[in-house]
Amino acid sequence: MAHKEQQLLGAYVMGALDSDERIELEAHLGTCQECQAELVEYQQVTEGLLHLATPVAPSSGLRAGLTARLAGHPGTPLSPRRPGLIRGPQLGFAALVVALLVLNGALILETRRLAERGQELLAQQEASQTALALASYSTSQTAFVQEESIWGTFVYEGNFPLAVFNVWGLPTLPEDQAYQLWLFNPDGTRSTGALFRTSTSQDLISVLIRSPVPLGEVLGFGVTVEPNTGSPAPTGPRIIGADFDHSP
Amino acid sequence: MRAGLGINHREPAGIILPGVSGTSLPDDATLMQQVAQGDRRAFLSLYDKYAVRVHGLSLRMLRDAMSAEEVTQDAFLRLWTRAQTFNPDRGRVLSWLLAITRRLALDRFRLDSRAPPPSESDNPGEDLEGLPDESSRTEEARWRSLRFALADLPVEQRLPIELAFYHGLSQREIAEHLRIPLGTVKTRVRLGMDKLRRAWATDPIQSGRR
Numbered sequence: 001m002a003h004k005e006q007q008l009l010g011a012y013v014m015g016a017l018d019s020d021e022r023i024e025l026e027a028h029l030g031t032c033q034e035c036q037a038e039l040v041e042y043q044q045v046t047e048g049l050l051h052l053a054t055p056v057a058p059s060s061g062l063r064a065g066l067t068a069r070l071a072g073h074p075g076t077p078l079s080p081r082r083p084g085l086i087r088g089p090q091l092g093f094a095a096l097v098v099a100l101l102v103l104n105g106a107l108i109l110e111t112r113r114l115a116e117r118g119q120e121l122l123a124q125q126e127a128s129q130t131a132l133a134l135a136s137y138s139t140s141q142t143a144f145v146q147e148e149s150i151w152g153t154f155v156y157e158g159n160f161p162l163a164v165f166n167v168w169g170l171p172t173l174p175e176d177q178a179y180q181l182w183l184f185n186p187d188g189t190r191s192t193g194a195l196f197r198t199s200t201s202q203d204l205i206s207v208l209i210r211s212p213v214p215l216g217e218v219l220g221f222g223v224t225v226e227p228n229t230g231s232p233a234p235t236g237p238r239i240i241g242a243d244f245d246h247s248p
Numbered sequence: 249m250r251a252g253l254g255i256n257h258r259e260p261a262g263i264i265l266p267g268v269s270g271t272s273l274p275d276d277a278t279l280m281q282q283v284a285q286g287d288r289r290a291f292l293s294l295y296d297k298y299a300v301r302v303h304g305l306s307l308r309m310l311r312d313a314m315s316a317e318e319v320t321q322d323a324f325l326r327l328w329t330r331a332q333t334f335n336p337d338r339g340r341v342l343s344w345l346l347a348i349t350r351r352l353a354l355d356r357f358r359l360d361s362r363a364p365p366p367s368e369s370d371n372p373g374e375d376l377e378g379l380p381d382e383s384s385r386t387e388e389a390r391w392r393s394l395r396f397a398l399a400d401l402p403v404e405q406r407l408p409i410e411l412a413f414y415h416g417l418s419q420r421e422i423a424e425h426l427r428i429p430l431g432t433v434k435t436r437v438r439l440g441m442d443k444l445r446r447a448w449a450t451d452p453i454q455s456g457r458r
Contacts, residue, residue, distance in 0.1 A: 007434075007438050008438075009441075010437055010438055010440070010441025010442060010444075010445070011412065011419055011434070011437050011438070011441070013441075014409070014412040014413045014437075014441075015412070015416065015418075016412040016417065016418050016419045016422070016437065017418065017419065018418060018419070018420055038445075041445050041448065041449055042441065042445055044448055045394065045441065045444045045445050045448050046413065047339070047343050047347075048390060048391050048394040048448055049394070049398075049413050049414075049444075050305060050343060050346035050347060050349075050350060051301075051342075051343075051346065051388075051391045052308075052391060052394065052395050052398070053301075053304040053305040053307070053308035053309075054304050054308070055300035055301050055303075055304040056300060056303050056304040056307050057299065057300050057303065058299055058300075058303040058316075058317050058320050059317060062299070062317055062320060062321055063292070063295060063296075063299070065321065066295065066321060066324055066325070067288070067292065069325070070288050070291065070328060
């Protein structure tokens with residue numbers, strides 16, 4: 001037998017009822033098994049609606065950004081970058097907080113600087129963890145490189161598309177420049193393995209290298225100075241690099 | 249300069265290494281248990297598997313690439329921080345993740361005080377390419393049937409359902425947005441959702457539609 005409450009189930013599962021109707025329906029659901037069964041069917045419909053969107057790949061930077069945010073924080077809560085839904089009285093408080101933040105420009109700049117420093121440290125930690133993992137493989141290789149006062153090691157395992165470049169003595173660059181590490185592909189092209197900068201606070205940095213193919217297929221690498229947004233192909237002078245010898 | 253030695257390409261022993269996929273992955277529920285224990289490799293496995301689905305829904309709802317990417321990121325951060333709350337007895341990981349994505353996208357609508365989309369329904373046929381073909385004898389086949397059922401709805405029934413589900417409007421807000429009586433909206437939502445429910449309850453294989 002149909003109930004008038006049954007007519008509300010479709011809107012209810014989408015959260016589209018006004019509060020008085022929702023309360024009335026929920027009270028009814030507590031006692032009506034027929035409506036409970038139908039509710040399950042409507043919930044399956046809304047679950048199905050979630051799956052109908054065309055799959056779209058996000059930018060590759062999103063994965064890298066997530067990886068950086070998770071590095072060094074296993075299992076610890078991370079606050080989403082944006083707050084969730086703010087309701088009622090919370091809105092006034094939130095507006096006050098926002099207003100204070102906007103007024104205090106110096107605080108925001110400092111927060112941003114600390115955030116950037118935090119990202120830098122997280123990237124360092126991720127590189128260190130990867131180096132540690134690579135070091136545990138008996139098949140990992142270490143390429144030693146030196147150019148004048150610059151020393152480095154390139155640690156990789158041929159089956160993996162990840163490597164770590166440890167380098168000492170790279171000069172600090174102007175704000176508008178960065179070091180770009182290029183991987184030499186068998187077809188003669190160059191792929192970006194990393195884009196990084198050095199800090200005046202440390203002489204040694206470890207850089208996580210991402211390769212489009214396992215490192216066993218890469219012929220070598222080189223580091224050049226490029227604009228801080230990176231270049232599609234090397235344009236600056238080669239600072240340091242090496243060819244890999246994969247012969248047994 | 250020459251560097252490096254010969255490489256033995258044997259399979260490495262199990263070790264946590266970010267971004268590297270093994271030859272056989274554990275199932276989603278196992279991956280979620282590993283994520284709950286802070287396993288970043290398991291997290292990235294789930295990301296690689298479902299990022300396109302999460303981002304597809306974000307983009308479908310928000311229609312803005314930057315906002316959609318932020319919601320996609322937030323959804324996966326939720327997966328990371330709340331993996332321990334996932335109960336495999338209550339559904340699939342993907343459905344759980346998409347439900348989180350929808351809530352985050354709706355929050356974004358409200359936070360941005362964004363106006364609903366124009367009073368025109370999407371072209372429901374445009375999304376069909378992303379769905380598995382009808383030979384898929386899995387739950388995916390039911391999604392396809394549901395998509396066809398949604399496409400078959402009269403636009404006056406489909407539009408309020410899309411405004412409610414994908415944009416978080418109440419029936420009262422839909423009536424104001426479409427400038428039609430509230431009672432009319434209620435009737436159209438009820439009729440449309442009832443058709444979708446019946447379509448979902450119909451076995452898509454046995455029905456042999458399309």
